[in-house]
Amino acid sequence: MDGNWRCFGGKHGKSWLVILGSIILGVLESYSDGNGWTNGFCPISYSLDRGCGSVGRNKEKMSEIETLVDWIEKKEKMVAMVAPSFPIMYEASDLIGKLKQVGFSYVVEVSVGAAWTNAAVAEAISKDDKSRYITAPCPSVVRMIRANYPHLLKYLALQIDSPMAATARRIDEKGLGLKKVFVGPCIAKKFEASEDRKELSILVITYNELNNLLEKLGIKEKSASENTFDWEFSKTRLYPISGGLAQSSEIKNLLSESELGVVSGWKNCREALDNFETSGLRLLDILFCEGGCVNGPGIVSNLSLVDRRARVVNYWQKSQLCQEC
Secondary structure (H helix, E strand, O other): OOOEEOOOOOOOOOOHHHHHHHHHHHHHHHHOOOOOOEOOEOHHHHHHHHOEOOEOOOOOOOOHHHHHHHHHHOOOOEEEEEOOOHHHOOOHHHHHHHHHHHOOOEEEEOHHHHHHHHHHHHHHHHHOOOOOEEOOOOHHHHHHHHHHOHHHHHHEOOOOOOHHHHHHHHHHHOOOOOEEEEEEOOOOHHHHHHHHOHHHOEEEEEHHHHHHHHHHHOOOOOOOOOOOOOEEOOOOOOOOEOOHHHHOOOHHHHOOOOOEEEEEOHHHHHHHHHHHHHHOOOEEEEEOOOOEHHHOOOOOOOOOHHHHHHHHHHHHHHHHHHHHO
16 A cells, blocks of 8 residues: 655745636536526635635735745755646656656655545445445535535544545655645645645645646746656556546445445535435445546646546556556
8 A cells, every 4th residue: 555655865826816717617617507506505615705724815824836936945845746637637757857847855646645545434334334424535525515414424534534635644654844735636625735634734736726837937848857756556546537436445345336326526416415314325435526536627628528537547557557567
């Protein structure tokens, strides 16, 4: 489960609210049913209205990008934790090379933490054959349940770290005092970091924000060298697609088809949560964005959902073939 840890030891902004402006129309189109939001809840409006930590409307605190630029200027030792949806927008070697140019000492895959998440879910399911859980890696689903389904909080597996949080904990265990930056497709991860997992001190930026930062720093050329992750784990690279947790773990071998539910897209989430208590499901693998994290609002891509999914699956398949060589 440790994956491949390559010897840790071995620049340069825009507020996320500005970035949000450029993608908000796409987000609204994805989430709106034309008559409002799912039971009055929308993670984007929640984010805008709520604000917390360095995110939102608190002008006295720096945005994530401003904080990151400050770390870069101070030459802080940093690690980039890259979400497994990255193949939609980047080639691995080029992305790693650019992040190293920015000033990151290390670049790791969040699929590393996903292995711990999967193991914890499997252990919880195995301990009690009457236990029932709603998975909690998706912070938008967590907030949807808190806002609209408080009676389901007892099933929400918040005691189990998301892949982002699990990766951060594993990095802290290395004892290198690294500043941790999560790079991914999800705006709501900012709230998981600043509200749910404050103790881990994770800075969250989206791919869109990263692209803006790279442009501002003038980092455009494709990396000439072959770069690899400092810590990687290939088996859980399917995590960002709908049902990724179930597909990349032993869960599917522990539960029958009638006990395991997989849903994505807010309308499907609403229906699944409405019926959860009477469904007989022991585990609901649930993601707010249609198709999973591959459709997150922090992704800038004209690819269809099918093609986005294919890129993630192809990257995973290549790694499986390499292991067999």
